[in-house]
Amino acid sequence: MEHALTPFVSEFFTGLGISVDSLSIEQTGDDINLTIKTNDSALLIGMHGKNIEVFQHLLSRIIERKLSKFVHVHLEVNDYIKQKEEKLFRFLDSKIAIIRSTGNSIRMPSLSPYERKKAHGYIADKNIVGLKTQSEWEGESRTLVLLYTGDLIDRIHVKPTPSTPPKHNEITISDEGVGI
DSSP, X not given: OOOTTHHHHHHHHHHTTOOOSEEEEEEETTEEEEEEEOXXXXXXXXXXXXXXHHHHHHHHHHHHHHHTSOOEEEEEETTHHHHHHHHHHHHHHHHHHHHHHHOOEEEETTOOHHXXXXXXXXXXXXXXXXXXXXXXXXXXXXEEEEEEOXXXXXXXXXXXXTTSOOOTTEEEOOSTTTOO
16 A cells, blocks of 8 residues: 655655655654665765765755654665665674674774664674673774673684774774675
8 A cells, every 4th residue: 555655755756856766664653764776776875875874854844844843754766775784784783703702892983873873773682791882982083992801702802903902801893894
């Protein structure tokens, strides 16, 4: 069954000259999930997903005006967000393996607020005894820290990069080559 917002959202993208091959809308409370398949994904997603954030924000505000109530729009274009989250979770799993084998905390300064939130939730859901996360600092400097106080397993040796020596028992992960 077609959602009441489908013609409105289709017209929004058509008006921008973006062809939409398929559009599905699911609403749960104040959350509206828009899933789009399009050949214009590069335009909608943008560099490192920056455009998708803008379109989400615009659609949230426009739909709020139309419905006269608060909504939060989640926009998925050609499974971009799903793939990005899967990559983030694989990255986190590799860092969890390092921290569980070395006991060193790991600082990840290059995550977006959304990625930090997902990381906190993902790691909490894993329910690993002795593993916790915390965010430190403010604004652009905000960073995610993984801490482990559990038993060491499968000990491996991790060398800190010479350009950024870690603090006592801490490894800093840079965003070079991460591609999240």
